Amino acid sequence: MKNMKPLTGTEAASYAMKQINPDVVAAYPITPQSDIMHGFSQYVADGKVDTDLIRVESEHSAMSACVGASAAGARVMTASSSQGIALMHEIIYIASSTRLPIVMNVVNRALSGPINIHCDHSDTMAERDSGWIQMYCETAQEVYDLTILAVKLSEHKDILLPVMVCQDGFITSHGVEPVKLINEKKVKKYVANYKPKHSLLNIKKPITVGPIDFYDFYFEHKRQQVDAMQKAKSIYPKMAKEFSKVCGKNYRYIEPYKTKDADHVIITMSSTAGTTKEVIDVLRKKGKKVGLLKIRMFRPFPNKEIVKELKNKKTIAVLDRAASFGAEAPLYSEIRSSFYEEKNKPEIFSYVFGLGGREINPGMIERVYSELISGKAKKENYLGVRE
Amino acid sequence: MVNLKELAKQESKISSGHRMCPGCGAAINARMFMMGTKHPVVVANATGCIEVSTTVYPYTSWKVPWIHNAFENAAATISGVVSAYDVLKRKGKIKKEIKFIAFGGDGGTYDIGLQSLSGAAERGHNFLYVCYNNEAYMNTGMQRSSATPYGASTKTDPLGNKRQGKQEFSKDLTKIMVAHNIPYVAQTSISHYNDLIEKATKAFEIKGPKFINSLSPCTAGWGIKENDSLKVARLAVETCFWPLYEVENGKYKISYDPGDKKKPVKEFLKVQKRFSHIINDKKAIKKIQENIDKNWQDLKKLEKCDF
Structure with a gap:
């Protein structure tokens, strides 16, 4: 196919940025994000974009310059990972509360300490209350499509909120996948x-x-931010549907996979959803009624849609790639809370996995399903750790 | 020379009714710097006295576009604004000539914002950064900064039995900015309106990053009377505690040389409560005087250098 290209997740992000042609990009190097900026810098050097690229001296300044440029009326994008996101933290809150439609590609990487360069979601989970819309991508294709959609979503006059488009460090960012590209004029x-x-x-x-x-x-201004998030939630489905005419796929907040007749369901985000689908296909052949619900949008959180999709299931395992020390893991906590009002609810279990890039493989996911089916799952589990 | 009569006719870009203290040097600095250009200006402000006192929501004293982001990032913020301007102008979406200015106190410039300023200066954005230097964290209640002079008492250098006042000399930020090899760096003071506005005008007309360090007495922090700000700032210049000079494309030029009329530093110190504990301490006064004399001689040598 003509419009298919083999791209890594970072290349998919920078290619989308090239097609969007933002006015200002301010960014700072960090593994595994750097490849996004390498790609984009080449587009700038080759004159393929009109962008003013600010090669800042820190991520704190990256987000600060983004705030200045966005307030000055420019379309603004950036990208970061892990410590970069943590260093930006202060200004991440200012960007959203100033209601600036900045789009940031995040390549998820574990937060220090100890220092680690591999994937988990601790960096963006630490920003879950920052007032940014957060979307988590399973594939390079999603990274590409959602980066383009994010621009429109953030700039919607009733939303005006910044968006993080997240992909898994190294797994998605450095793995090559076929990506269906949209004609540049169409973008x-x-x-x-x-x-x-x-x-x-x-x-x-x-x-x-x-x-x-x-x-x-x-307080009133904070209340308006709450409202804006609610609006993002109600406006998004229509926007996704409109965008499906451009990209050919309707990106819902959630993506069910073989859940219709499933008794046991895994909920997870990003690349692990892909691994889970593989396991489901194998188990289905053995007659097991298993399914997956992938959460694509974490903020605003699609609680009602999740409940509607899964309320008749027997068990749910929530796979979190982040821990919350002294409390339940973040996605698990949201899911449990979403089902609170339901009379007949599935039994919900927590599995924390993959911290610091620890492997998550089909065998491990199969074990989760077998624990759900056999009733041997503990309430809170740590998958793949040496206890 | 600046024409005072003409200046008085200019509409101020910052309105009266703000909540700065009476006699505040920062308010005078903000107003005078913006008088330096006839072009429209856009302002970025670091967190600090000017920011908190001029924009108490839902009010604003700013008659020009203004942005505050955080404490340490006025320079990074204005670099984003300037980038937006550059690209939108290139695309023909903006036609007007606009000047960009960032204001930060010494805390937001010498200390927490130094990296942001250094980065923006090295990148070469076209803006003027003004440090309104009141020599301590006045907005948070007078704690020491790296701009606080030797001997001064602050809330974090209080007068105790074992330790009295700041034990270190301030760092020389102006020279640090000179080391960035930017086209224009200067020191000025609100006591010399001619010098200040001339330097502002010059800076606004030069392309690239410009830095001006302007002395900004704080009545509460320095322990001076509300109607003495200009007088004390003048003494800082006349004692060479705060020399007025500029460095254009690396070339030093002293703007005011008191010559034989150079006053002893004690004249400057004795009118301020923050130095009252050392005013009879001959050793301390000698140490300060020697430091000033050395810096002044160094500056004169730099002026003679043919770089």
């Missing part, structure tokens, strides 16, 4: 010109951005 037509309502560069209408906001207004 440009879809993202269209960004016309911000307010801009620092509108000299005729001077605005004050980022004022001090005390107890008499701060």
Whole structure:
């Protein structure tokens, strides 16, 4: 096929960025994100984009420059991982509370300490309450498509929130997959010109951005952020449907795989969903009624849709690639909370796996299903760790 | 020379009614620097006195576009704004000539924002960074910064039985900025409006990153009377505690040389409460005077250098 290209996850992200042609990109090197910026820097060097690329001296400055550029009315993108996200943390909150539609490709990597360069979701889970929309990609194809969709989603006049498009470090970012590309003209037509309502560069209408906001207004502004997230949740399905006409696939908040008649379901995010699908196909052939629910959008969290999809199941195992020390793992906690109001709910189990890039293989996932089926699963489990 | 009559006719880009203290040097700095250009200006402000006192939501004192992001990132923020301007101008979406200015206190510039400033300067964005230097963290209640002078008492260098006031000399940020090889670096003071506005005007017209360090007395932090800010700032210049100079394309030029009229530093120190505990300490005064004399001589040598 003409429009198919073998791309890594990072190449898929930088290719989407090239087609989007943002006004400003500010970024700093970090493994495993760096390849996104290598690719994009080449597009800048070759004159294939009009972007002003700011090669900042830290991720803190990357997000700070993104905030400045976005407030000045530019379409802005960046990318980062792990410690970079942690260093940006302060400004990540400022970006969302200033309601700036910045899109950031995140290549998920474990947070220090100890230092580690491989995949887990601790970096973006630490930002789950930051007011950013968070989407988790299973494949390079999703990275490519969702990066383009994220631009429109973040800039929607009733949303105006920044978006993180996350992919698994090394697993997705450095693995090569066939990616179906959209014609560049079609991408440009879809993202269209960004016309911000307010801009620092509108000299005729001077605005004050980022004022001090005390107890008499701060709370209302936070309430508006809550509303914006709710709006993102209600507007997203329509946008995804519209985008399906461009990319050929309807990216729902969640993606069920063989759940219809399943009794036992795994819930997980990102690349592990792919491994789980393989296991399901094998187990199905043996007559096991097993399925998967992939969570694509983690913020806003699609709680009702998840419950609707899974309320008649017998058991659910939630596979988290992050731990929450002293509490339940983040995705597990959300899922349990989502089912709280239900009278007849599935039994829900937690499996924390893959921290610091620890392998997750089909055998391990098969074991989870067999524990669900046999009733031998403990409430909270650690998959693949030496106890 | 700046024409005072003409200046008085200019509409201020920052309105009265803000919540800065009476006699505050920072407010004067902000107002005077923006007088340096007839072009529209866009301002980025680090967290600090100016920011908290001029934008208490839902009010603003700024008649020009203004952005505050955080404490340590005014330079990175303005580099984003300038980048947006550059690309939108290239695309023909903006036609007007706009000038960009970042204001940060010494805490936000010498200390927590130094990396951000250094990065933005090295990248060559076209903006003017002004450090309104009141020589301590005044907004958070007068703690020492790396701009606080030797001997000064602060809330984190209080007067105790074993330790009194700051034990270290301040670092020379102006020279650190000179080492960035940017086209224009200067020191000025609110006491010399001619010098300040001339330097601002010059800086605004130069392409690339510019840095001006401007002395900014803090009445509460320095322990001076509300109507003495300009007088004390003038003494800082006349004692050469705060020399006025500029470095254009690496070439040093002293803007004000008091010559034989150079006053002893005690004249500057004795009018401020933050130095009251050392004013009769001959050893300390000698140490400060020697430091000033050496720096002044060094500066004169630098001026003579034909780089």
